[in-house]
Amino acid sequence: MGILNGVRVLDCSIAMAGPFAAQRLGDLGADVIKVEPVTGEWQRHVSAGGAGGNKVNVSFLSLNRNKRSLAVDLKSADGKQVLLDLVKTADVFLQNYRPGVAKRLGVDYETLSKINPRLVYVSMSGYGEDGPYIDRPGQDLVLQGMSGAMLSAGRLGEPPTAAGQYLVDAVTAYTAFEGALAALFHRERTGEGQLVQVNMLDAITTLQMQELSVFTIGNKPQQRSAEPHAHVYIRAPYGAFATSDGYIIVAFPKLKTLGEVIGEESFLTMMDEVDTWSKRDEIFAKTREKLVTRTSAEWLELMRAADIWCGPVYGYADLVEDAQIKHNGTFVEYDHPTEGRVKTPGFPIKFSKTPSVIARGAPLTGEHTREVLKDIGYDEARIGALEKAGAVKAGEA
Secondary structure, eight states: OOTTTTOEEEEOOOTTHHHHHHHHHHHTTOEEEEEEOTTOOGGGGOOGGGOOOSSSOHHHHHHOOSEEEEEEOTTSHHHHHHHHHHHTTOSEEEEOOOTTHHHHHTOSHHHHHHHOTTOEEEEEESSOSSSTTTTSOOOHHHHHHHTSGGGSSSBTTSOOOOOSSOHHHHHHHHHHHHHHHHHHHHHHHHSOOEEEEEEHHHHHHHHTHHHHHHHHTTOOOOOOBSSOOSOTTSOSSEEEEEOSSSEEEEEOOOHHHHHHHHTOGGGGGOOTTTHHHHTHHHHHHHHHHHHTTSOHHHHHHHHHHTTOOEEEOOOHHHHHHOHHHHHHTOEEEEEETTTEEEEEEOOSSOOSSSOOOOOOOOOOTTTTHHHHHHHTTOOHHHHHHHHHHTSEEOOOO
16 A cells, blocks of 8 residues: 555646656555546657557656546536546646646636645646746756756857756656645645645756855856866866776766876876866866776776776666666566556655555556546446537546
8 A cells, every 4th residue: 555545636737747746646656537638638649759659658658657547628517527526536636737727727726725625736837827937838958948057067169968858847747746745744734735836947946956056155157168077066077988988977086096096197286176176177188088098897997996986877778777776676567458568667765664556557548537437426327428528538448
């Protein structure tokens, strides 16, 4: 039994951040009902990497496990009533509509909290519920560009490089997940629900707690230079370096130690807290020149023996086969009814008493419509009438 067993979540979100947050609640045992249009949620029709599937593409599959699907037309009066009836039974309502859409649909916090005062209502947006940017699209890469972080690494004069993950979506998802849990805990103590507002811009900005404090308090300029340092606020050498057969990471070692390992005599007399900043391009360049002379495995063995922070640069194929990843059980495998054997990242938090499990894979559109409606007391005649009117869609099981 999961920690959130007995908690019902209505997931009215689309794309990545909202569905990922709701999935994490489902991973903890919540009954997550994915409320989606009768044509299916947006992500069903847009697959990252062109990775389609038999009936469920990989993007949707990865973000919607441990959910039941209710396909409903919220623009119809009957469909909206279905949702309002569900709200009476819900603990969490999560949406990432553009600002103003929830109110137009009649599913805003003010409306739903009157129906269910104990409801935890999580509202996710790109930039906030109001302000000068509310009409702008909240897309991951757009927010990465606005975050400032893309100018904290790389060479001066070269184009900024985006993160290799859908970073803003992911951190926003975890922020919403955290907010929902905190609000549920508050409700346990007080009995009252509340509105929880999360936006992508604040999520990615506040993630940079240390970096931005160095700028705002330490008054240190965010200045890239000639060499591709991995971060402007960490001393040299800090970055990915080519070896004779690949790349390794070296993370701000003591210069004397590094100099002894790689055979760079000029490092032996440099001062760690002075020269690593004033001579960072020189240090980076000299490190780069030395590291191309041996293989990655040779350098990693030598550096680890000297207690230098270092590591390999993996591709996904390397990561999946890594010994520690396998030991940790980081990936989980399960059988999906239409997609076959599935291997996907699992659960980053391990609970000794209430472990997370995959109760079900990502659902087909409307797969659980009848089941969910019966849960809230609808009889066959009423369900059939809703289907006939197009207010709901009952998909194949």
